[in-house]
Every structure is written in structure tokens, then in C-alpha cells.
Amino acid sequence: MPNLQGVRRRIKAVKNMRQITKSYKLVSASKLRRAQDRVTSARPYARKMMEVLGGLAGKVTDFTSPLLEERTGNRTLIVLMTSDKGLCGGFNANLIRAVQQYIRENTNQTVELVTVGRKGRDFFRRRGAAIRKEYANLTAKTVLYQDAAMIARDLIGMFEGESDNEETLAIRPDRVLLVYAEFKSAISQIVKVNQLLPVARFEGDAAAAEAETTSDYIFEQSPAEIFDRLLPRFVETQIFQALLESVASEHGARMAAMDSASRNAGDVINKLTLNMNRIRQAAITNEIIEVVSGASAQ
Amino acid sequence: MPLTLEIVTPERPLLATEADEVVLPALDGEIGVLPGHAPLMSQMSVGGILSYKNAGQETLAFVSQGFVEIAADRVTILAERAELATEINLEDARAALREAELAVQKAEKENSNDVGVLQADLEGALARVKAAERTQR
Numbered sequence: 001m002p003n004l005q006g007v008r009r010r011i012k013a014v015k016n017m018r019q020i021t022k023s024y025k026l027v028s029a030s031k032l033r034r035a036q037d038r039v040t041s042a043r044p045y046a047r048k049m050m051e052v053l054g055g056l057a058g059k060v061t062d063f064t065s066p067l068l069e070e071r072t073g074n075r076t077l078i079v080l081m082t083s084d085k086g087l088c089g090g091f092n093a094n095l096i097r098a099v100q101q102y103i104r105e106n107t108n109q110t111v112e113l114v115t116v117g118r119k120g121r122d123f124f125r126r127r128g129a130a131i132r133k134e135y136a137n138l139t140a141k142t143v144l145y146q147d148a149a150m151i152a153r154d155l156i157g158m159f160e161g162e163s164d165n166e167e168t169l170a171i172r173p174d175r176v177l178l179v180y181a182e183f184k185s186a187i188s189q190i191v192k193v194n195q196l197l198p199v200a201r202f203e204g205d206a207a208a209a210e211a212e213t214t215s216d217y218i219f220e221q222s223p224a225e226i227f228d229r230l231l232p233r234f235v236e237t238q239i240f241q242a243l244l245e246s247v248a249s250e251h252g253a254r255m256a257a258m259d260s261a262s263r264n265a266g267d268v269i270n271k272l273t274l275n276m277n278r279i280r281q282a283a284i285t286n287e288i289i290e291v292v293s294g295a296s297a298q
Numbered sequence: 299m300p301l302t303l304e305i306v307t308p309e310r311p312l313l314a315t316e317a318d319e320v321v322l323p324a325l326d327g328e329i330g331v332l333p334g335h336a337p338l339m340s341q342m343s344v345g346g347i348l349s350y351k352n353a354g355q356e357t358l359a360f361v362s363q364g365f366v367e368i369a370a371d372r373v374t375i376l377a378e379r380a381e382l383a384t385e386i387n388l389e390d391a392r393a394a395l396r397e398a399e400l401a402v403q404k405a406e407k408e409n410s411n412d413v414g415v416l417q418a419d420l421e422g423a424l425a426r427v428k429a430a431e432r433t434q435r
Contacts (some may be wrong), residue, residue, distance in 0.1 A: 217337045
């Protein structure tokens with residue numbers, strides 16, 4: 001006969017777990033709200049940046065920058081943004097899968113990785129993939145713009161670097177892709193694969209440029225100089241935005257995962273309770289039979 | 299028709315307002331903007347005080363690095379950092395200024411290559427304190 005005591009103990013254990021997942025869900029919910037606020041308040045800057053760059057590209061046609069240089073080589077650097085912590089459902093798995101899919105589909109390319117966040121790093125390190133550089137714990141507290149700027153500097157350095165460094169065997173990537181989870185809503189995150197470098201040529205907003213009298217546009221510094229400063233800033237902004245989106249997505253994913261875990265715990269408790277009642281009933285029935293048969297034997 | 303002034307930072311949009319006059323710290327010196335200003339594009343200084351007047355009322359803000367675009371009476375500032383003078387914590391700003399001073403002295407003693415960068419930081423910190431002092435007196 002199954003052990004009544006044991007089932008009771010299991011119910012208690014599952015209840016404890018549900019308590020934990022429930023509180024974790026609440027924590028994620030409040031973190032999500034904050035992260036979401038930051039994403040939305042950072043968007044205007046990114047949008048303005050695009051406007052200014054687009055407007056400038058429409059006015060200046062003969063600029064060049066190393067960051068715009070399209071190369072035909074087959075070396076790709078993928079920047080993968082994952083979370084540092086787990087317990088967030090398929091969040092990291094989805095991102096990692098996108099990278100693996102890219103590698104599978106582009107077998108002619110040499111792919112190196114830069115990982116932001118522990119989960120992606122751990123996964124690819126176990127599989128012995130080439131990790132060029134890794135960042136961790138950037139998203140543990142509030143995401144700082146300086147961190148994004150630092151990553152951008154490193155990436156630009158790699159992209160512009162010496163064609164190949166024989167000593168360190170470091171390759172110069174011909175393009176840099178950014179893989180991150182875009183925050184759509186608390187329950188939906190979209191895996192995005194964006195090209196970071198070379199910076200895609202801006203379709204100069206010709207109409208807007210024409211509307212203004214472009215001839216008397218005053219440039220305090222030469223347009224080329226301004227462009228040179230704007231482009232790295234643009235890369236930084238993109239990384240910063242992606243970091244914020246990624247953090248919000250992580251909390252959203254965790255909230256959803258913990259919600260379903262809590263609900264699942266409830267189901268398990270119900271099943272176990274039913275089981276327990278059955279066992280109890282069986283024990284009572286057994287005792288009655290014993291009493292009755294004992295009485296009739298006399 | 300008044301100017302439209304907009305300051306955005308990577309963190310948040312700081313300000314969107316109308317203004318009759320804007321004085322902003324550009325890289326090569328201060329620029330005063332009145333309605334009807336010619337379209338202009340410039341980098342911003344490492345750290346300086348921006349002021350704008352709206353119906354005679356002057357407001358100060360600290361802005362650091364970034365870009366400004368003036369077009370069709372719209373002044374758009376993409377600043378790396380920006381704060382309204384009233385938002386600045388004066389004690390924090392003073393502490394940051396002292397730190398920056400010490401960092402510059404240390405770098406000068408060691409003949410480090412960072413002197414230029416640190417001096418720029420110092421200038422920014424100084425502007426921040428000044429902005430706060432001028433409004434919060």
C-alpha cells in the first residue's frame with residue numbers, strides 16, 4: 001500500500017516550490033516594468049539619431065568611413081545577447097538556436113562569437129565554438145550606456161583592425177551581426193538578427209533634404225568629421241537599445257515561465273491531493289472490512 | 299514663431315519645449331539661436347551649460363557631448379548626458395568635480411596620456427556645478 005505520509009510530504013514540497021515560483025514571478029513582474037520603462041524612454045534617442053543621420057546622408061554624398069566599408073570576405077562575427085541567469089523558459093534557447101541556424105545555413109563563412117551574458121557563453125564554450133570575447137554581468141543591475149559604448153568600441157576595433165593578426169590568430173570580421181531578443185510584450189519576444197557593421201548605408205531622405213535649402217547648411221565642423229563621430233555613436237546606440245530590449249525580454253520570459261511553473265505546481269498538488277484522498281479512503285475501507293469480518297467471525 | 303527645443307539622451311528624452319532663444323555650448327564655442335536661424339549641424343562641447351528663454355523665463359541645463367541639429371526652427375540636441383540644472387544634486391556635482399580635479403593632478407604627475415581626456419571630464423564637471431549653482435542659489 002502506498003505510503004500516506006510520503007504523499008503528504010510531497011504535497012508540502014510542491015507547495016513550497018509554488019511559493020517560490022510565485023514570488024519569483026512577482027519579482028520579475030516588477031523588474032519587467034522598470035526595464036520596459038527604460039526601453040520606451042530610450043527609443044526617442046535612437047529615432048532622432050536615425051533622423052539626423054538620414055538627413056545628413058541626404059546632404060553629404062561623398063563621405064566614406066571605415067565603418068561603412070562593405071567587404072566581400074566570408075568572416076562573420078556574431079554578437080549574441082543572452083541572459084546571465086536561467087529560469088526564463090526558452091528565452092536563451094531561442095537565441096542560441098538562431099545563432100546555430102545561421103552557422104548551419106552559412107557553412108562557407110567562418111563564424112566567431114562575442115557573447116554578452118553568461119548563458120550563451122556557457123553553451124558555446126561547452127561546444128568549443130570560437131568565442132572572441134565575452135561580457136558577463138552587464139545586465140545584472142541597471143544597464144549602463146558606458147557598457148554599451150565599451151562593447152561598441154571593442155567591436156569597431158575588431159572590424160577596423162589589421163587585416164589579420166597572425167600571432168593571436170584573430171581574424172578581422174567582414175561583418176558583425178547582432179542577435180538579441182526584441183521586446184514585443186511581456187509574453188512575446190522576437191529573436192532579431194541585425195547587421196551592426198558595416199553600418200548599412202542610409203537611404204538619404206531625399207525629399208526632406210530637398211525641402212530644406214541644402215546649400216546654406218552650416219557645418220561647424222566638416223561633414224566628414226561629424227559623420228566620423230556620429231557613426232560610432234550610432235553603433236553604441238544600437239547596442240544600448242539591444243541591451244535594454246534584451247533585459248526587458250528576459251524579465252518578460254521569466255515572468256511567463258514562472259507563471260506556468262506556478263500553474264503547473266497547482267496541477268501537481270491537485271493530482272497528489274486526489275491520490276492522497278484515495279489512499280486514505282482505501283485505508284479506511286480496509287479497516288472497516290477488518291472490523292466487519294472480525295465481528296462476523298465471532 | 300518660437301523655436302522648438304528638444305534634448306534627448308540615450309537614457310530618456312529630457313526636454314521638449316518651445317523657446318524664444320537658446321544658447322548652447324557647441325564644440326567650437328557657444329551658439330546663440332533665435333527663430334529663423336540658418337540650418338546648422340555641429341558637435342557639442344565636452345560639457346557646458348545650455349540656456350533657453352521662454353517668455354522671459356530663463357532655464358539652465360547641463361549638456362555633455364553629442365550633436366546638435368538646427369533646421370526649420372527646430373533645435374534637436376542628441377546629448378550623451380544632459381540634466382536640467384534644477385535636477386542636479388549640487389553636493390554630488392561638487393564631489394564629482396573634486397574627484398575630477400584629483401584625477402587630473404594625478405595624471406599630470408604621472409605624465410599619463412589620459413590628461414587630455416581627464417581635463418575634458420573636469421571641464422564637464424565644472425560646468426555641471428556652475429549650472430546647479432546658478433539656479434539653486
